[in-house]
Amino acid sequence: SVVIFSEADRGSAYLELADEAICVGPAKSTDSYLKIDRVISAAEVGNVEAIHPGYGFLSENAHFNDVCRSCNIDFIGPSPEAMEMLGDKNLARDLAKSANVPVVPGSDGLVSEEADALKVAREIGFPVLIKASAGGGGKGMRVAANDLSLQSALQQARNEAEAAFGNADCFIEKYIERPRHVEVQVLADNHGNVVHLWERDCSTQRRHQKLIEESPAPNLPEETRNAMCDAAVRLIKAANYANAATVEFIVDQENNFYFIEVNARIQVEHPVTEMVTGIDLIQAQIRVAAGEQLWFQQSDVPQRGCAMECRINAENPARNFQPSAGRIDSMYVPGGPGVRFDSHAHAGYAVPPYYDSMIAKLIVHRSTREETIKCMARALAELRVEGISTTVPFHQQLLSDSTFSEGRMDTTYVERNLLGE
Numbered sequence: 001s002v003v004i005f006s007e008a009d010r011g012s013a014y015l016e017l018a019d020e021a022i023c024v025g026p027a028k029s030t031d032s033y034l035k036i037d038r039v040i041s042a043a044e045v046g047n048v049e050a051i052h053p054g055y056g057f058l059s060e061n062a063h064f065n066d067v068c069r070s071c072n073i074d075f076i077g078p079s080p081e082a083m084e085m086l087g088d089k090n091l092a093r094d095l096a097k098s099a100n101v102p103v104v105p106g107s108d109g110l111v112s113e114e115a116d117a118l119k120v121a122r123e124i125g126f127p128v129l130i131k132a133s134a135g136g137g138g139k140g141m142r143v144a145a146n147d148l149s150l151q152s153a154l155q156q157a158r159n160e161a162e163a164a165f166g167n168a169d170c171f172i173e174k175y176i177e178r179p180r181h182v183e184v185q186v187l188a189d190n191h192g193n194v195v196h197l198w199e200r201d202c203s204t205q206r207r208h209q210k211l212i213e214e215s216p217a218p219n220l221p222e223e224t225r226n227a228m229c230d231a232a233v234r235l236i237k238a239a240n241y242a243n244a245a246t247v248e249f250i251v252d253q254e255n256n257f258y259f260i261e262v263n264a265r266i267q268v269e270h271p272v273t274e275m276v277t278g279i280d281l282i283q284a285q286i287r288v289a290a291g292e293q294l295w296f297q298q299s300d301v302p303q304r305g306c307a308m309e310c311r312i313n314a315e316n317p318a319r320n321f322q323p324s325a326g327r328i329d330s331m332y333v334p335g336g337p338g339v340r341f342d343s344h345a346h347a348g349y350a351v352p353p354y355y356d357s358m359i360a361k362l363i364v365h366r367s368t369r370e371e372t373i374k375c376m377a378r379a380l381a382e383l384r385v386e387g388i389s390t391t392v393p394f395h396q397q398l399l400s401d402s403t404f405s406e407g408r409m410d411t412t413y414v415e416r417n418l419l420g421e
């Protein structure tokens, strides 16, 4: 294994685990991890056969994916074509419709004129949500509650999308209030085999940053779960997609589910799925990229017990989640049956101020949701990260919140109820 690092990441634990580590430049990611020529040069120097792009930086960059192909380096992920198509939220929505996957009622394709927007909004009813085709993860969205706000919302969404993505294209959907976020993990090989690995509920989030993810989704009817997982497989088949994908849905208060977007990469929360299915998703990605057939069938994929992940960030929840970079003076990691701790951090490590503030993922797997919550609370109480602030106290608050423990979270709950904002 060969890993790359920036000058800010010299102290990170993953460098010690790899056979070889190559520096790709200074701390600033636009001068290192995001510089395609530097990453490819490192791959050539390391004489690698394949690149695993992880879940940040260039992981969903179809151009980088295509450059890898030109250089005869296997990109461990979907083809550049599938990645590019799904990166366009409007095209992905069209594909979903053609695959008989439910989408939120809305415009039939792009809307650029105010008059067309008004026509759609009057058909589906207010409030509506304007979404940028090039957006995703919450960027480039605007809610409109009436005719008057619709015209400014459309203009703002288009301007913002043009500035952020160089593409003003927008479409319109009915705005679903207080939805849950449920996503389906899918694996596909290059031989036409596609299986799902069940769902994850990621409703516990703040400002589009997930805090806790879990599988199974609590209080999701069995027939809804199965219909959603089958829909995700249909969509990935229709996209002619290989490797790991996550199909994102929102679920309304009547348990109707609607396709939102596809994440064409492995996600931060994949360990939750690994725990309930027993399948090593990164190994599966590598084997599929090497041309292997999936070695198991849909009926061989269990969803055993309950797994939950808390994202531990170097942030101060008492100060509006302000990033807290600096040296970790000491660290104690919990363990025991069903407790997993994925991290690059360690005592003596300095959290750099340049990147995402996630320093660890604490994952717990037990037979029931109640046991998992209890075990997670115990593990969080045992975890010590001294010298910086972390989100651990906020996780403890979440676990003891009755809305959370009763499995009634939605994507707006944290901001509406747990923050004095």
Ligand code: MV4
Pocket: 104, 129, 136, 137, 138, 139, 173, 174, 175, 176, 177, 179, 180, 181, 205, 208, 248, 250, 260, 261, 411, 412
């Ligand atoms: C929505 C929605 C309500 N109605 N679409 C936000 C991120 C992007 N993946 C899609 N998102 C949403 N789309 C309709 N028609 C609410 C959200 C949304 C959301 C979705 C998933 C997880 C967190 C969220 C937080 C705010 C809004």
